[in-house]
Amino acid sequence: MSISAHNLVWGVRRKTIVADVSLTVAPGETLGLIGPNGSGKSSLLRLLAGLKQPLSGRVEILGQDIARVPRRTLARQVAFVQQNAATDTNVSVRDVVRLGRTPHRSALAGWTAADEAVVSAALERVDMTGHRAQAWQTLSGGERQRVHIARALAQSPKVMFLDEPTNHLDIHHQIEILRMVRDLDLTSIIALHDLNLAAMFCDRIVVLQAGAVVDCGTPDAVLTETLLRDVFRVNAEVCAGPVACQPHIRFKAA
């Protein structure tokens, strides 16, 4: 298993936000994390990536208990793409992607040809090579998201977490980003809002409600009319899509 979580519990004060979640992700799999607002998607993603410490339970990534692995070691294997990362600093695209090499460099080590090659490859992968010298501030939303994925790739990770990477993007860029992530040769866990996109690009889907996993499986097994009504409180018609296991959801106004 690439990732396995056992009985994760997390909350603030008396409020439980993640309630006893266990899940596993196979190597190379693209796992979608869906659920209504406030269902604990972002929190669960951060627990899995080791950015938050669970109150109880544990996470293993590539066979190691992440609570016992130093931050830097973990960052060489696990990358995390925030939603809407922003900065006031005037940095160039290349500076941002170079940050991805941080966990691989010791305090005094210089910039090596190998580092440069990884950064170039990452920029190439997201098709941003032509923008390398551009100021990050001047990029569009879709370009920024691609740069942040390039930065995550520069960490040379085996596992990548993405928190709603398609937020605020137009439909073309949403599809483009998700296709890119799916085609990457690594395990990825994506928190998503758009159910049709989740159906199109995820191998498996985990549905969260009030911090607990209510269902888990292939998109056609999970995205049923009953589940959409119970969890998302919408009436919808689910039809078989053009591709096997990828249902298409049509929402109804009433």
Place this chain on the structure above:
Amino acid sequence: MSIADDKEAGAGWLAIFLALALIVLAVAVALAAAIGDYSIGVGTVFLAVTNGLGLTAADIPPIEQSVVWDLRLSRSLVAALAGAGLAICGAILQALLRNALAEPFVLGVSAGASTGAVAVIVLGIGAGSVSLSMGAFAGAFAAFAMVALLSNGATSGPNHTILAGVAASQLFNALTSYIVTTSGNAQQARDVMFWLLGSFGGVRWPDFQLLVVVVFIGLAICLLMSRSLDAFTFGDEDAAALGVPVARIRLILFGVTAMITATIVSMVGTIGFVGLVVPHAARYIVGPMHLRLLPACAAVGAIFLVLADIASRVVAEQQTIPIGVVTAMVGVPFFAIILYRARPQQ
């Protein structure tokens, strides 16, 4: 976009820049030693310095030797180190708090250090110069703690941090004035200006010796952590995702900042806006990455404060205006520009 945008050109550009900056600094220090109520020729200044270093035994009037070596040279070198130190602190705080307006003065850290130092001097808590620095250090940390507490550990946005800083500096400046006016003698009451606006009057070689150690150790620690500082570009969580032990780095660097600020304040009082203006200027020259930014900040800060010290002595005849007045004259318009540019877009 910075001038030194290209990485390959970057290292060479930084070396050229630092070399130029050192030459400018040397000239500025020489000028600072020559200019004053008692004007001394540059040739005499040079001989006085070589005499002082024990390289020559040139025959110059003892009064001129003393003015250059004992008064002005130590003073301008302390000014240079204070400028370098405050600029480094500004760059560190701006990176850690992700706030373009952060610096020891704006955040009230200087005011806190000032209160600590005054408490030691006037109230006689402890004794000796070590405890003076310790008092300043405790005050600086108290101010840090207050700002952190009021701004929720700097997680509640840039405005909160600055407002917390305003509250802290008001409180600690009030405390300083209160202590000095109620418990101090007449002379100490007059000295309150020194703690609120800073002065290089009265600094001597021992101050230089302590400050040079503190600033260079501080700079070395910050340079060792410069990669981690870069990783804060997109916030704490992002830094953590890049493998930076965020809590530890923050604690160490806040400690270094408090130490540098406290040492400077205990010698020369509160000098504002150096830590604000200089990092922005330096970023424009060498870019935002800290391995290059920090040495550039140190160089520019040193030059800035030596020149400001000269200005403070020549603007008004027979008078030295407080150094904080000069830096505020430059700093406040700069502050306004950054505040204007940092307003929410749309």
